[in-house]
Amino acid sequence: MTSAFTPFPTHLSNRILCYYVNTTTQIQQAKILTIPNWLFERVVFPRQRLLFEAIPDALLEIHSCAAAGETLLNKIPCLHLQVSERSRVGVGSSLLNDDLQTDSMECSVKTLCPYCGVGCGLEVLPAPQVENAVNGQGQAGNSWKVRGDRAHPSSQGMVCVKGATVAEALNKDRLLYPMIRESLDQEFRRASWDQALELVASRIQTVRSTQGADGVCMYGSGQLQTEDYYVAQKLLKGCLGTNNFDSNSRLCMSSAVAGYVQSLGSDGPPCCYEDLDLTDCAFLIGANTAECHPIIHNRLQKHHKKNRSVKMVAVDPRRTKTAEDADLHLAIQPGTDIDLLNGIAHMLLRWNCVDTDFITNHTVGFSDFAAVTQHYSPAVVSERCGISISDLETAARWWAESNRVLSLWSMGVNQSSEGTAKVRAIINLHLITGQIGKPGAGPFSLTGQPNAMGGRETGGLCNLLPGYRHVQFPDHRAELEQFWGLPAGRISADWGRTAWDIITGLETDDVGLLWIVATNPAVSLPDLERVKTALRRSPFTIHQDAYYPTETAKFAHVLLPAAQWGEKTGTMTNSERVVTLCQAFSPPPGEARPDWKIIAEVGCRLGFADQLSFANSAEVFAEYVQLTQGRVCDMSGLSHDRLRQEGPLQWPCPKESGTQLTPQIHPDQLLQTAVTAKRLYTDHQFPTADGRAHFSAYHSRGLAEPPDAAYPFVLTTGRLYGHWHTQTRTGRIEKIRQMHPHPFLEIHPRDAARIGVEDHCLIEVRSRRGMARFPAKITAAIAPGTVFVPIHWGELWADQAEANAMTHDQSCPDSKQPELKACAVQLAPVATESPQADHTLFTKTLEVASVSSAL
Ligand code: SF4
Numbered sequence: 001m002t003s004a005f006t007p008f009p010t011h012l013s014n015r016i017l018c019y020y021v022n023t024t025t026q027i028q029q030a031k032i033l034t035i036p037n038w039l040f041e042r043v044v045f046p047r048q049r050l051l052f053e054a055i056p057d058a059l060l061e062i063h064s065c066a067a068a069g070e071t072l073l074n075k076i077p078c079l080h081l082q083v084s085e086r087s088r089v090g091v092g093s094s095l096l097n098d099d100l101q102t103d104s105m106e107c108s109v110k111t112l113c114p115y116c117g118v119g120c121g122l123e124v125l126p127a128p129q130v131e132n133a134v135n136g137q138g139q140a141g142n143s144w145k146v147r148g149d150r151a152h153p154s155s156q157g158m159v160c161v162k163g164a165t166v167a168e169a170l171n172k173d174r175l176l177y178p179m180i181r182e183s184l185d186q187e188f189r190r191a192s193w194d195q196a197l198e199l200v201a202s203r204i205q206t207v208r209s210t211q212g213a214d215g216v217c218m219y220g221s222g223q224l225q226t227e228d229y230y231v232a233q234k235l236l237k238g239c240l241g242t243n244n245f246d247s248n249s250r251l252c253m254s255s256a257v258a259g260y261v262q263s264l265g266s267d268g269p270p271c272c273y274e275d276l277d278l279t280d281c282a283f284l285i286g287a288n289t290a291e292c293h294p295i296i297h298n299r300l301q302k303h304h305k306k307n308r309s310v311k312m313v314a315v316d317p318r319r320t321k322t323a324e325d326a327d328l329h330l331a332i333q334p335g336t337d338i339d340l341l342n343g344i345a346h347m348l349l350r351w352n353c354v355d356t357d358f359i360t361n362h363t364v365g366f367s368d369f370a371a372v373t374q375h376y377s378p379a380v381v382s383e384r385c386g387i388s389i390s391d392l393e394t395a396a397r398w399w400a401e402s403n404r405v406l407s408l409w410s411m412g413v414n415q416s417s418e419g420t421a422k423v424r425a426i427i428n429l430h431l432i433t434g435q436i437g438k439p440g441a442g443p444f445s446l447t448g449q450p451n452a453m454g455g456r457e458t459g460g461l462c463n464l465l466p467g468y469r470h471v472q473f474p475d476h477r478a479e480l481e482q483f484w485g486l487p488a489g490r491i492s493a494d495w496g497r498t499a500w501d502i503i504t505g506l507e508t509d510d511v512g513l514l515w516i517v518a519t520n521p522a523v524s525l526p527d528l529e530r531v532k533t534a535l536r537r538s539p540f541t542i543h544q545d546a547y548y549p550t551e552t553a554k555f556a557h558v559l560l561p562a563a564q565w566g567e568k569t570g571t572m573t574n575s576e577r578v579v580t581l582c583q584a585f586s587p588p589p590g591e592a593r594p595d596w597k598i599i600a601e602v603g604c605r606l607g608f609a610d611q612l613s614f615a616n617s618a619e620v621f622a623e624y625v626q627l628t629q630g631r632v633c634d635m636s637g638l639s640h641d642r643l644r645q646e647g648p649l650q651w652p653c654p655k656e657s658g659t660q661l662t663p664q665i666h667p668d669q670l671l672q673t674a675v676t677a678k679r680l681y682t683d684h685q686f687p688t689a690d691g692r693a694h695f696s697a698y699h700s701r702g703l704a705e706p707p708d709a710a711y712p713f714v715l716t717t718g719r720l721y722g723h724w725h726t727q728t729r730t731g732r733i734e735k736i737r738q739m740h741p742h743p744f745l746e747i748h749p750r751d752a753a754r755i756g757v758e759d760h761c762l763i764e765v766r767s768r769r770g771m772a773r774f775p776a777k778i779t780a781a782i783a784p785g786t787v788f789v790p791i792h793w794g795e796l797w798a799d800q801a802e803a804n805a806m807t808h809d810q811s812c813p814d815s816k817q818p819e820l821k822a823c824a825v826q827l828a829p830v831a832t833e834s835p836q837a838d839h840t841l842f843t844k845t846l847e848v849a850s851v852s853s854a855l
Pocket of ligand 1: 113114115116117118119120155158159160161162163164293294295296
């Protein structure tokens with residue numbers, strides 16, 4: 001089947017907006033004819049709605065969409081399809097989903113997996129015509145099948161179980177309508193969009209006039225698309241003048257951001273996935289790629305198995321699946337990463353296995369760093385880390401002997417009270433060996449969420465502004481104010497509230513309104529009891545989400561139903577800087593709307609229609625990319641149309657012509673380096689003030705809360721292969737629930753014997769802040785003195801099994817990322833009638849006291 005599309009000729013002034021719905025169960029081909037030199041041809045899936053422009057005389061032809069030959073089914077004059085009102089933000093009805101105009105021109109739709117930062121391409125097909133689909137039969141009401149997109153450059157057709165089953169959650173427990181209530185002890189009642197948005201806008205206005213703009217906070221998510229993020233930044237940081245937008249990337253990647261910026265001058269991972277195929281030595285630290293980034297792990301493993309000389313080192317207190325696949329597992333004591341990294345540097349310097357030319361010509365701060373490493377002799381490091389000197393030497397030797405070392409890290413490094421220092425200690429090793437800006441080498445952070453990168457690019461943390469700008473730089477603020485048409489001085493020079501500062505602001509009544517979008521802080525933030533108490537006292541909380549119930553919804557006064565993956569068109573950037581257009585293929589259920597539209601609508605009601613009236617997400621993206629021109633993350637050459645036509649593209653992707661951004665970015669901020677899209681810093685020039693990379697000289701401090709006599713164990717937390725975050729989506733997918741039916745606590749046999757528990761017995765874990773109970777999983781995969789629990793179970797899915805009931809809020813002073821990975825706990829067996837834990841305690845059946853289906 002062929003298909004074609006050219007943009008509608010904009011010079012035709014008598015255009016009308018038309019609306020067509022495929023009410024059949026067959027795929028159709030829509031063609032609009034009679035306009036000279038213009039053809040509109042589009043596949044329309046069953047139930048899909050099409051919104052398009054035409055002239056009144058045009059004729060819509062509906063054909064069957066058979067592979068060989070087409071049959072004309074219907075001819076409809078476009079005049080008969082005219083809608084009465086243009087659907088623009090601030091005016092239109094949610095029934096008109098103009099994002100659906102941008103659907104694929106083929107019988108499948110290309111999009112991106114909405115889970116982790118690997119960013120695998122997916123192809124979505126209507127269920128009846130799928131071949132080789134990776135998931136089984138769909139759930140009731142689910143008419144979509146998913147398979148890997150072989151043309152996607154990052155994943156080449158591969159997907160893990162999460163991506164393969166994602167469509168199964170599309171129609172489960174969806175929040176369908178806006179809901180409101182005056183207080184948390186009341187039931188929600190259904191409201192119209194108009195009522196709900198008016199309420200939100202008026203409450204924001206009240207807080208602005210009584211407490212100032214800084215009384216308003218938004219807490220977003222790496223699940224949001226770039227367009228959602230951008231509109232939120234423009235509303236909060238620009239129009240309202242508060243930097244109180246933070247996202248759950250604060251819990252995930254903010255240490256990587258701070259580390260890159262401090263060492264290299266800008267955020268942005270310098271590597272790409274091709275480096276997984278080219279490296280001589282993969283050094284994985286704090287990253288269980290086998291479970292958390294499985295497609296990256298598969299690719300690396302393939303290279304590793306094919307080339308026996310390639311080394312793989314895994315640094316992790318647990319013997320994870322990743323560690324099992326490695327040639328060397330360094331099971332360091334929690335919190336000793338910097339000791340290890342400085343210890344490796346010590347040996348490289350002692351052996352003179354350093355790149356002196358690189359250090360001399362492209363770095364500063366080497367002598368201070370070298371002085372620090374003198375304190376990390378093999379004996380000291382071996383003792384602190386709990387590893388043998390010989391294993392330490394092996395790791396250092398592989399660094400020394402390899403031409404191309406690729407380090408990969410994730411939450412095990414970032415979620416630490418010295419997360420930024422850890423990231424910089426990794427980068428230090430690349431700087432002394434010159435292992436950066438070349439194929440197969442470099443420091444490579446693996447993002448947790450699908451669009452954590454897009455969030456960073458659009459300024460989606462409370463210290464950032466779009467285009468990798470920072471709130472503390474006056475010229476960065478001025479550029480944004482001018483570009484957004486706002487008065488000088490509107491953007492605050494101060495950091496806004498971080499995720500944790502929002503909680504403390506609720507405690508002190510400094511936060512008057514909290515707007516939570518696509519995230520579940522009632523499970524994911526540390527010190528949960530304190531968080532819940534703070535949320536309970538919030539004067540006004542809006543929870544904008546696709547699903548109901550969630551643990552956070554119970555703390556909300558307003559629920560706003562959001563369109564999710566597959567129901568809105570927008571972009572996401574993955575760990576290797578590849579931007580993918582995630583195309584809508586299904587209308588949102590009920591009255592759900594895209595996040596950016598909801599946020600923009602509120603902004604329009606607050607008087608910012610000039611800034612926030614976008615016709616569609618393509619228009620949002622077109623505005624946003626202008627702000628990246630000349631920046632490290634230059635994507636000014638990208639557009640929705642280009643991504644649709646050419647497929648996913650990697651930044652930097654500058655505009656080819658000499659078109660300049662107005663206002664023009666100061667020459668000092670232009671990237672001075674000849675970057676290629678694949679790798680940054682290939683000419684070893686860095687976007688710092690002096691063009692050099694900066695060593696850090698930092699002594700390890702260890703855990704913020706080390707074990708002691710009262711709390712003698714270290715609790716570490718992490719993710720499982722099948723589940724995603726707080727299970728909002730994966731908890732609703734049967735196959736994944738069966739894969740991981742209940743939470744557990746990993747404990748070493750020696751510790752289990754010491755406290756007197758057997759396999760599957762219930763253990764109570766208690767920290768200074770809270771407690772939980774888990775069935776024991778006795779395994780030598782965990783080091784003595786350390787226990788592990790998965791993060792995925794909130795109170796919706798199990799009783800008293802929240803990992804974050806125990807964790808603390810101590811965070812990195814630079815990145816403000818909390819140390820979710822470690823806290824001190826005590827353990828005790830729970831006396832039960834049966835020696836085995838009753839697993840039904842941990843497998844709650846979700847009872848949806850539905851605000852949606854009941855209506
Ligand atoms: Fe999705 Fe990540 Fe799995 Fe790829 S590896 S399919 S992006 S969850």
